[in-house]
Amino acid sequence: MESWDYRPTADFDKSPIEKLRMFPRQPDMLVYALRFVVHLWLRVYLRVWHRYRVIGRERLPLDRPFVMVANHASHLDALSLLSALPLKRIQKSYPAAAKDYFFTSMPKIAFSAVVVNAMPFDRKENPRDSLALCRQLLETPQHILILFPEGTRTADGALATFKPGIGFLTAGTNLTVVPCHLDGAFRAWPKGAFIPRPRKLTLRIGEPMTFASFNPDKEGAKAIAARLEEVVRGLAS
């Protein structure tokens, strides 16, 4: 008789915090359940406290993997974008979050991994590897990546220049990018404020775009970043 094929999960001998730190994370039903409950309440909170509104939800190409890009003004951004997606997709939606900020201490790791479902993005030492991880992530059907191409939260509320990473990710591919603009987040929770204020939040979702005709080099990437920045700026007004 042939022996059975046991395959322990990839994070089997890791401690709970190491399990949350590693990426891609292994399925964990407790985490899924917690995330689901938190997001249910998060949606209520956004509706009530911030009168959150989503314009253009029907433009989301939910039949394939895609990248959502948006302006970055506060810690509410990733959560707001996640709340614009169907609830059953939150387990497969990954906001890219700065590894040097969100994956440093235990409470931050737990929050980033469980609630935000964040993908640790190494923006300092190894952005290339992180982009490769993004690419790998988007090979799975139904996966959604949320990126903030400015690379950090705005300090003054103005939109900063988009970094070319999103260009390297999409140039010469059929990968769909959905540009979005979140309005009101800077007023609601600027850098340095302790708790969010009850300001109105509005998310405008733009038309999906692809960049198959762009060259996968530095020039092409920069052009894509500039193009997306322009579209997001356009959504703002």
Add this chain to the structure above:
Amino acid sequence: MNAMFGSETIRIFLVIAGGVLLFAGTAIAILKWVLKKNADHAWHAFRGWLVMIPLVVGAILLGRVATIVFFGIVALVGFTEFARATGLYRDWLVTGLVYAGIVGLAIVTLISPPDDPAKIGWYGMFMALPVYVVAGVLLAPILRDRTKGQLQVVALAMVGFVYIGWMFGHLAFLADGRNAAGYILFLLFSVPLCDVAAFTFGKMFGRHRMRPNISPNKTWEGSFGAFAVGMALPWVFRFALPGFGTRELLLAGVIVGLGSQLGDLSISVIKRDIGIKDMGTLIEGHGGVLDRIDSLIYVAPLFFHMTRFFVGLE
């Protein structure tokens, strides 16, 4: 009924637990800092106990409901470890069914039978639940029209539910009985003591390896030592076992002395077959929850039915 939870029995066990912890802590501290010996392993295991004992004792002091919920959570975590180690976890439907079954066990342990509201714990359904869970698990491949690897999935789910959920669940069902705290604390104390005895006797006199394939460090000498200690423990803890005569005390000794070792070996067989060392990392110095409760899983249902038959639980 709940008066049992605040009784003299608990107080005696609390004193014993405190004494053992104090003694072990001092011994390890002397080894570590005075004699400068390498006691890291013992130190980590001790710290694990420092977390576990207050959790268990706290649940028992809080009463019947807390005790049942606590053991329910332990069973859920234990099954999760088993499912993750064997790869069953990839099948969310079957894993979910077993989860539902374990939650169901906790519920029927908590409620009264619908036809007799005076009783505590729906014993009939507790005994019948494996039938429904096994039937449900067998349904999964049929609903999905799958064959490949399904015998493995179904068999793993059955072992997971019957062994880790249901057999261990007997420990929680003891909480519904008249002498709840006494029986539970007797098992919780004597089973680890047997493990310690096996380890100590093995270290001191161990020559002949017992089951070199399954557990290379276990020896016949350690096993006999543990059995002897197991036979003695019911007499030591006689205050916790009211109504036990010589026959029951002897049977309890055999169950604890043999069962705790067999439970340990049973989980070891699974671990060796998969090729892992521990079932998890949750408890410092002990490995996973399953590594800690392996002996209890085997002992609890045997003790339960022996006591129910000869002494009566209600």
